[in-house]
Ligand SMILES: NC(=O)C1=CN([C@@H]2O[C@H](COP(=O)(O)OP(=O)(O)OC[C@H]3O[C@@H](n4cnc5c(N)ncnc54)[C@H](O)[C@@H]3O)[C@@H](O)[C@H]2O)C=CC1
């Protein structure tokens with residue numbers, strides 16, 4: 001059994017972590033965690049509800065005064081300890097993540113490093129929550145601006161980045177002086193609990209970080225949205241759930257950060273370095289089997305480069321290996337669940353029925369595996385042009401002019417990431433400025449890093465995570481006016 005491999009590790013936990021204690025659900029109920037790649041039962045974890053969530057929120061509120069009273073340097077030192085422990089257990093955390101999420105091991109190793117980088121980054125950023133001294137408008141006043149933590153934070157995270165989507169929220173929150181209650185996805189709770197165990201070992205005090213595991217996400221979500229002690233909700237996931245959470249938070253006017261769905265275009269102009277474009281498209285499309293919010297969802301190629309790009313890209317996709325997620329030679333693992341496979345099949349069937357040419361793949365393999373797929377001659381009336389496929393399917397569209405390319409790229413409710421390849425500097429500036437997206441890769445398919453702001457516009461959400469901008473999400477700006485000087 002896969003779990004026997006981890007039982008020896010102190011951070012392998014199958015109980016929830018609430019207010020510094022490892023606990024079961026009040027009614028002792030649990031839900032099962034399975035491996036998407038093998039179907040093997042990995043563990044049973046507590047299936048908690050509103051009462052347990054309420055206690056976690058109240059515990060966070062009780063822990064907040066002491067946590068905010070620590071200096072930024074003291075909080076930063078504890079974050080540094082957490083970072084060190086995550087990296088010390090990188091290989092085992094990666095193996096746990098691969099079995100829980102179906103992410104291939106090479107990508108899981110990358111995610112542990114990527115996720116830990118947010119903890120390292122905000123261990124330092126904690127000390128840069130600068131305020132201002134403003135030249136007074138009258139002689140007898142002195143004006144100062146200070147930054148203060150917003151308060152109890154609720155974090156709801158997705159299965160596709162079981163570790164990084166937690167640290168990308170928790171690290172800045174803790175750095176700013178905020179306690180956090182995490183609701184991880186039912187698909188990947190073990191990675192979240194391992195992070196909590198390492199945080200406990202690093203010395204992060206009881207109540208400052210809690211993990212409420214549940215299969216009743218909407219019930220726990222309601223408590224996180226409706227409890228007035230929660231001052232900030234940070235969510236990463238689908239746009240539909242993001243809208244639900246935003247509506248549920250309206251009554252308390254809870255501050256929100258929403259990292260939602262995408263529909264990333266990948267533009268290839270006639271003047272592009274075609275081999276670089278193929279490499280970039282391959283990386284940006286098939287990363288985590290196409291199950292990331294910044295994965296390419298539409299490839300748009302200018303007439304002059306179309307045939308050559310299609311031929312080279314299809315050949316490159318043919319070289320991708322699917323198989324055992326723990327095999328370092330495998331690039332493509334399973335989809336997360338049956339629903340994901342059916343969405344991929346439906347998009348392919350719709351596209352082919354509307355005239356797309358199937359160049360590679362197109363068929364389900366054993367279990368939740370699906371062949372990396374390439375569709376040529378895609379058109380904008382197809383479902384795959386408007387919906388996030390969240391799977392290993394690359395539809396290729398054709399365009400003639402730069403204006404047409406930008407219009408097609410922007411013709412979506414989403415606005416998270418976009419990519420384009422061109423070696424014309426004027427075109428690079430024009431297209432970068434015209435694309436309605438939060439992030440744009442110019443001659444680059446892999447753009448995510450802790451040092452740059454991650455986030456989208458339109459239906460892809462609001463707020464930015466990571467970078468120097470990421471701390472502000474968890475800080476209030478207070479203006480002090482000293483009179484009678
Ligand atoms: N912008 C971004 O950074 C990301 C966006 N996504 C988007 O999310 C989708 C796939 O990821 P999923 O995890 O399936 O998304 P999802 O939105 O179904 O689930 C995300 C999280 O929300 C929870 N959740 C679901 N319904 C809820 C409710 N009513 N109340 C409270 N919590 C609830 C889930 O348990 C999970 O923890 C895709 O559309 C993808 O593009 C996923 C990851 C990152």
Ligand SMILES: O=C(O)[C@H](O)CS(=O)(=O)O
Pocket residue numbers: 158160161164165236291292293294448454
């Ligand atoms: O959840 C996701 O898809 C991530 O935000 C993508 S990334 O930050 O790892 O690029």
